[in-house]
Amino acid sequence: MSTLIKGGTVVGPTGSHRADVLIDGEKIVALLDPAFPVEAETTIDASGKYVIPGGIDAHTHMQLPFGGTAASDTFETGTLAAAWGGTTTIIDFAVQKTGEVVQDGLAAWHQKAEGNCHIDYAFHMILGGVDGDALKAMDQLVTDEGITSFKLFMAYPGVFYSDDGQILRAMQTARDNGAMIMMHAENGIAIDVLVQQALARGETDPIHHGLTRPAALEAEATNRAIALASVASDCPLYIVHLSASKALEAVAEARDAGRNVFAETCPQYLYLTLEDQLGAPGFEGAKWVCSTPLRSKYESHQRDLWKGLRSNDLAVVSTDHCPFCFKDQKELGRGDFSKIPNGIGGVEHRVDLLYQGVVDGRLSLERWVETIATTPARMFGLYPQKGIVAPGSDADLVIYDPNGRTHISAGTHHMNMDHSAYEGYEIAGHVDTVISRGQVIVANGTYHGRKGHGCYLKRGLSSYLV
Ligand code: DUC
Ligand code: ZN
Numbered sequence: 001m002s003t004l005i006k007g008g009t010v011v012g013p014t015g016s017h018r019a020d021v022l023i024d025g026e027k028i029v030a031l032l033d034p035a036f037p038v039e040a041e042t043t044i045d046a047s048g049k050y051v052i053p054g055g056i057d058a059h060t061h062m063q064l065p066f067g068g069t070a071a072s073d074t075f076e077t078g079t080l081a082a083a084w085g086g087t088t089t090i091i092d093f094a095v096q097k098t099g100e101v102v103q104d105g106l107a108a109w110h111q112k113a114e115g116n117c118h119i120d121y122a123f124h125m126i127l128g129g130v131d132g133d134a135l136k137a138m139d140q141l142v143t144d145e146g147i148t149s150f151k152l153f154m155a156y157p158g159v160f161y162s163d164d165g166q167i168l169r170a171m172q173t174a175r176d177n178g179a180m181i182m183m184h185a186e187n188g189i190a191i192d193v194l195v196q197q198a199l200a201r202g203e204t205d206p207i208h209h210g211l212t213r214p215a216a217l218e219a220e221a222t223n224r225a226i227a228l229a230s231v232a233s234d235c236p237l238y239i240v241h242l243s244a245s246k247a248l249e250a251v252a253e254a255r256d257a258g259r260n261v262f263a264e265t266c267p268q269y270l271y272l273t274l275e276d277q278l279g280a281p282g283f284e285g286a287k288w289v290c291s292t293p294l295r296s297k298y299e300s301h302q303r304d305l306w307k308g309l310r311s312n313d314l315a316v317v318s319t320d321h322c323p324f325c326f327k328d329q330k331e332l333g334r335g336d337f338s339k340i341p342n343g344i345g346g347v348e349h350r351v352d353l354l355y356q357g358v359v360d361g362r363l364s365l366e367r368w369v370e371t372i373a374t375t376p377a378r379m380f381g382l383y384p385q386k387g388i389v390a391p392g393s394d395a396d397l398v399i400y401d402p403n404g405r406t407h408i409s410a411g412t413h414h415m416n417m418d419h420s421a422y423e424g425y426e427i428a429g430h431v432d433t434v435i436s437r438g439q440v441i442v443a444n445g446t447y448h449g450r451k452g453h454g455c456y457l458k459r460g461l462s463s464y465l466v
């Protein structure tokens, strides 16, 4: 089955040019001069549109048990929503619960995902405890399971938390086997003190979530993670969901020194602020409770994050898609903000929200594609199978209409959430057509994909390893 995408502008990380894209089966087989005559079984007209690699969301949490409930998107609903929004690969976080055998945690995650995904998927592994068995499991997962990145938490004492000694040991193991350590960098010990003090003062509203997680404690943990990685012979380190200027400064300084340090941010930190949350009536602010938290618009965070995206101190934009409904889920924290499940759902809107950055003159077209697709593929060992429009790569493509419009609303989104953190946002662009391994799954506002089409991807080591 051959398909020709005709008349579009192909955008890659290093430039944009007019080219027709020929697909045979699941692969891209050629990029052709538009004047070159080609026959294909199907032709798709992409005139006036961009042809980009399918989005790769390197940070999602489908069905994550968390905060006394579970993230509301299953692998089925979450990957369907991702597909609608132009994301053709997710990397979800499998979880080793504290005390559980790592491989058992992984097996449980495969069971949730297998046969249910609309798009291709891979896993990172959250380590809920670092001991001798977990360190051995890291080696086995890298060698046999295609899992080459491990997330640790400096936050959440008693839940996922690792202390500095555990972190150092995991980093040393990663340095030896080539894996990436992904870090939730917030000082959870100090945060828990602030949370208890706030609650004791009767400060129970959602806004106190953010106020008890100050930027300084994100910066402190980021600096500490970078120092530990340095002691572990420059273990590759990737800071997840970075939101604070001072944390970004630490990453930039390490990168300027040639260190193996990388970071991602998320659309919520680029667009939403603590004041949006503060302005919500009553308990509604719970919809914007996430960790790291939204930061104040009166500080320089958002401006610095956009700058970091341009300078590559922030290499990737992922969603940290961790959806909870307001009703019965976010509401668990009525009267106690610390019981609000932490997370914002956004897997459907990342490609569009970042395109708005192009429209607003904050990112180039090429940098848009790099941060949403090419770099996540390279960072996490999926390149060049994914993340690029090139012969030999999987035919995971989005035809993006710069003259279309996207209106974000819980009334029309496909995520299993009863609200949207971006309710009412208008984007000056639109995901027109989505192709996953040669199959058209979204076209003309209609869904043509199916659950079970998505395959598990075994990943290699990061392309950025030195
Ligand atoms: N960290 C994440 O990465 N996701 C959800 C909550 C959290 O703290
Ligand atoms: Zn986290």
Ligand code: ZN
Pocket (backbone or CB within 6 Å): 059, 060, 061, 320, 321, 322
């Ligand atoms: Zn996350």
Ligand code: ZN
Pocket (backbone or CB within 6 Å): 430, 431, 432, 444, 445
């Ligand atoms: Zn549409």
